[in-house]
Amino acid sequence: xxxxxxxxxxxxxxxxxxxxxxxxxxxxxxxxxxxxxxxxxxxxxxxxxxxxxxxxxxxxxxxxxxxxxxxxxxxxxxxxxxxxxxxxxxxxxxxxxxxxxxxxxxxxxxxxxxxxxxxxxxxxxxxxxxxxxxxxxxxxxxxxxxxxxxxxxxxxxxxxxxxxxxxxxxxxxxxxxxxxxxxxxxxxxxxxxx
Amino acid sequence: xxxxxxxxxxxxxxxxxxxxxxxxxxxxxxxxxxxxxxxxxxxxxxxxxxxxxxxxxxxxxxxxxxxxxxxxxxxxxxxxxxxxxxxxxxxxxxxxxxxxxxxxxxxxxxxxxxxxxxxxxxxxxxxxxxxxxxxxxxxxxxxxxxxxxxxxxxxxxxxxxxxxxxxxxxxxxxxxxxxxxxxxxxxxxxxxxx
DNA sequence: TTGCTAAACGGCGGGGGTCTCCGTATCGTA
DNA sequence: TACGATACGGAGACCCCCGCCGTTTAGCAA
Numbered sequence: 001x002x003x004x005x006x007x008x009x010x011x012x013x014x015x016x017x018x019x020x021x022x023x024x025x026x027x028x029x030x031x032x033x034x035x036x037x038x039x040x041x042x043x044x045x046x047x048x049x050x051x052x053x054x055x056x057x058x059x060x061x062x063x064x065x066x067x068x069x070x071x072x073x074x075x076x077x078x079x080x081x082x083x084x085x086x087x088x089x090x091x092x093x094x095x096x097x098x099x100x101x102x103x104x105x106x107x108x109x110x111x112x113x114x115x116x117x118x119x120x121x122x123x124x125x126x127x128x129x130x131x132x133x134x135x136x137x138x139x140x141x142x143x144x145x146x147x148x149x150x151x152x153x154x155x156x157x158x159x160x161x162x163x164x165x166x167x168x169x170x171x172x173x174x175x176x177x178x179x180x181x182x183x184x185x186x187x188x189x190x191x192x193x194x
Numbered sequence: 195x196x197x198x199x200x201x202x203x204x205x206x207x208x209x210x211x212x213x214x215x216x217x218x219x220x221x222x223x224x225x226x227x228x229x230x231x232x233x234x235x236x237x238x239x240x241x242x243x244x245x246x247x248x249x250x251x252x253x254x255x256x257x258x259x260x261x262x263x264x265x266x267x268x269x270x271x272x273x274x275x276x277x278x279x280x281x282x283x284x285x286x287x288x289x290x291x292x293x294x295x296x297x298x299x300x301x302x303x304x305x306x307x308x309x310x311x312x313x314x315x316x317x318x319x320x321x322x323x324x325x326x327x328x329x330x331x332x333x334x335x336x337x338x339x340x341x342x343x344x345x346x347x348x349x350x351x352x353x354x355x356x357x358x359x360x361x362x363x364x365x366x367x368x369x370x371x372x373x374x375x376x377x378x379x380x381x382x383x384x385x386x387x388x
Numbered sequence: 389t390t391g392c393t394a395a396a397c398g399g400c401g402g403g404g405g406t407c408t409c410c411g412t413a414t415c416g417t418a
Numbered sequence: 419t420a421c422g423a424t425a426c427g428g429a430g431a432c433c434c435c436c437g438c439c440g441t442t443t444a445g446c447a448a
Contacts, residue, residue, distance in 0.1 A: 002444055005396060030434060039398030044436070079372060108352035136372050145371065147349045148363055155345030158302035169342055176370025177339065178273060178329050196415055199425060224405060233427030238407070 009046050011036045017057050024157075025054060025098035025105075051109070054102040055117060061096060062117045065089055066124035078132040083174065085128055086145060087167055089121065093153035094166035100153035107147065121146055148173060203240050205230045211251050218351075219248060219292035219299075245303070248296040249311060255290060256311045259283055260318035272326040277368065279322055280339060281361055283315065287347035288360035294347035301341065315340055342367060 001009075015036040019027040029050065033043045047053035068088050072081035093100040106116040125142045152169045159165040195203075209230040213221040223244065227237045241247035262282050266275035287294045300310040319336045346363045353359040 002395060004444065008396085028434065033398095040435085041398055041438085042396075045396075050435095079374065083372070104349055107349075132372070135374050137366060137369060140366060140371055144363060144366065148346065148367065148371075151345030151347075151349030151363075152342065153345075154348045155298055155301075155341045169338060169345075172331055172334060172338065173342065173367035174371045174373075175331060176373045177331055177334055177342075177368045178277070178326075179331065179368075179370040179373045180273065180329055196424060198415070202425085222405065227427095234406085235409085235427055236425075239425075244406095 005046075008036070008038055008042055012038065012043060012046060012053075013056060016053055020054070020057055020098045021096070023097075025050075025101040027098075029053070051102070051105060054098060055106070058096070058099050058102055058117060061092055061099065062120055065092060066120055069121075069124040069128055073127045073131065078128075079135040082128045082132040082135075085125060086149065086170060086174075089125075089146070090149050090153065090166050090170050091163045093149055094156055094162040097157070100150050100157065103146070103150045104154060107150065118146065199240075202230070202232055202236055206232065206237055206240060206247075207250060210247055214248070214251055214292045215290070217291075219244075219295040221292075223247070245296070245299060248292060249300070252290070252293050252296055252311060255286055255293065256314055259286060260314055263315075263318040263322055267321045267325065272322075273329040276322045276326040276329075279319060280343065280364060280368075283319075283340070284343050284347065284360050284364050285357045287343055288350055288356040291351070294344050294351065297340070297344045298348060301344065312340065 012032065016027070016032050019032050019035065029043050030040055032053075033040045036043075043053075047056065065085075065088060069085050072085055075081040093103060103118050103121075107118040109116070122142050125146070129136065129140075129142045129145065149166075149170065152166050152173075153162070156162045156166045156169065206226065210221070210226050213226050213229065223237055224234055226247075227234045230237070237247075241250065259279075259282060263279050266279055269275045287297060297312055297315075301312040303310070316336050319340070323330065323334075323336045323339065343360075343364065346360050346367075347356070350356045350359045350363065
């Protein structure tokens with residue numbers, strides 16, 4: 001990679017981070033180019049699409065979270081280890097504007113990227129979940145947990161204190177909103193239609 | 195309201211419903227105008243902003259859900275009544291494209307509309323929650339439940355079967371992902387807990 | 389140092405979207 | 419029937435994304 005290309009790449013990444021922190025995941029690429037002092041073509045060359053830019057911007061954060069998970073594998077208090085990690089993920093997703101949406105987007109995108117953030121988090125968290133399986137409701141997977149977390153983060157994005165609120169909701173979901181034993185009568189699909 | 199205005203209003207609403215079902219909450223207003231055979235100014239006059247259009251399109255649905263809630267107030271099995279309603283809301287939010295995003299948006303918007311969908315749902319659901327309070331974790335509010343549901347709906351939007359997946363996640367959150375609390379008695383392969 | 393070439397740059401043009409504004413057509417009534 | 423209010427429609431300004439291509443420049447080799 002040529003030196004000027006490296007410079008521009010770094011510059012764009014820095015500007016993008018600011019701009020995304022400011023305006024969320026749908027910050028204007030044009031604007032980013034303008035601030036970085038490069039042409040729009042340059043942005044597009046380094047990051048073919050918005051998702052690529054988001055992925056690059058959030059890569060460090062995601063890797064931190066993955067490391068965070070790996071650090072906790074093998075600890076005796078498996079449940080606490082998992083919960084700590086979930087809280088960390090939640091805090092990041094709720095705090096860092098655009099991250100939740102990026103995670104959500106690439107969970108849906110048909111796995112074109114093997115290295116997409118969600119895949120990484122899933123793989124990193126899987127051992128934690130496995131070793132804490134005894135403390136989890138039957139059928140709960142890492143994927144479920146991450147889906148729930150991104151959902152919560154999306155829903156709390158505009159809250160005054162997103163991280164606190166998101167973690168509170170996550171806490172409720174973990175211990176159960178209405179944790180009563182015995183079979184609950186399962187209603188059919190909504191009669192709300194029409 | 196003039197007759198032609200009424201006609202156009204109805205026509206726009208119908209087209210918008212289709213278009214939103216097809217393309218989600220960010221369907222093109224221009225496109226809607228085109229299909230409806232009116233100028234873009236007309237759609238803009240009837241619905242000053244996208245949110246107004248979404249609100250109008252989803253009004254019936256939301257009202258159904260509110261009625262659904264009211265029907266269940268006073269029933270002896272308060273917990274089941276609440277859960278049924280939550281499932282209905284979840285199914286709608288997950289199934290009807292754009293609804294979840296609309297709910298999320300106007301929960302965040304600074305309550306400019308007193309009649310916004312979220313407010314309506316909150317008011318309608320509050321009695322259900324109150325009467326089932328004994329079965330809920332302490333501190334859980336209607337607002338929490340609705341936030342969680344819209345989050346789940348957003349996160350499952352692109353799932354092959356959104357309603358099923360959303361309801362499954364909601365179920366997990368209700369009974370608890372990892373309900374190792376003192377008050378919970380869980381059967382199953384308890385590994386002793388923590 | 390100088391020359392060369394491939395890589396990187398930047399910006400133009402097309403397509404589309406939102407939003408405002410205003411001349412014009414139409415409705416409903418006097 | 420004639421008139422005023424109301425609603426219509428589209429043009430214009432602005433922004434954004436995207437593909438493309440002529441131009442510049444970094445880095446290597448002679």
